[in-house]
């Protein structure tokens with residue numbers, strides 16, 4: 001778990017890497033490792049990071065480790081000067097399956113749990129940021145969406161304080177909308193890339209639950225919903241499994257993918273079979289991905 005100051009340190013180091021390349025010096029054949037002179041800005045004071053001392057925090061060590069392992073000195077190094085840090089392109093929504101924000105914060109701060117999220121939103125609408133948007137939170141676990149198998153690397157994780165058996169209060173959803181608005185406009189995240197944990201891990205996860213208001217979110221441009229008045233029976237050659245796969249679902253366990261789809265779009269029925277009505281909903285959504 002990164003404390004806020006540690007997040008600042010990591011970004012300061014990352015930005016120092018960026019700034020040291022922005023002075024128009026096109027270094028040729030110079031190892032990138034050697035050119036990294038990490039400086040940490042702490043309370044407006046620039047201090048040198050000494051990689052070989054025991055004074056470094058685990059986070060600082062990790063940044064230095066990444067600086068070294070992200071470069072392959074066996075190959076010629078010719079640094080480009082135009083870059084910045086990678087941005088999130090998905091938002092994954094969860095429910096905590098816990099009883100309070102305090103419990104979730106504690107869970108994310110205990111070393112043995114190895115889980116985290118960028119944001120936790122309380123039932124009362126309180127928004128708690130636990131990780132900087134630019135770092136990789138451990139919220140997705142083993143997951144797949146389309147051809148992406150490392151969802152943690154491309155997504156922001158948002159946990160809603162909810163035990164999984166209760167509705168989500170308006171105050172909480174309103175705060176979620178605020179966070180989503182901010183993330184969408186800052187990182188230009190596409191509408192369809194606001195999805196749930198169960199979407200990307202249908203065999204393992206069921207969050208957010210059937211109580212989650214996906215339709216309301218889609219109306220605001222976060223996620224997708226079907227055209228309720230325009231459902232038609234799909235053609236005879238419509239392949240439901242292929243449609244789920246095209247939307248993004250991992251259909252290795254087709255029944256699990258169907259349940260995940262129905263939990264989100266059908267809600268009242270989450271059995272692992274597609275009825276004629278379910279197929280008309282799936283067909284409508286599938287057409288939006290063509």
Ligand SMILES: [Zn+2]
Pocket residue numbers: 093094095139197205207
């Ligand atoms: Zn989850």
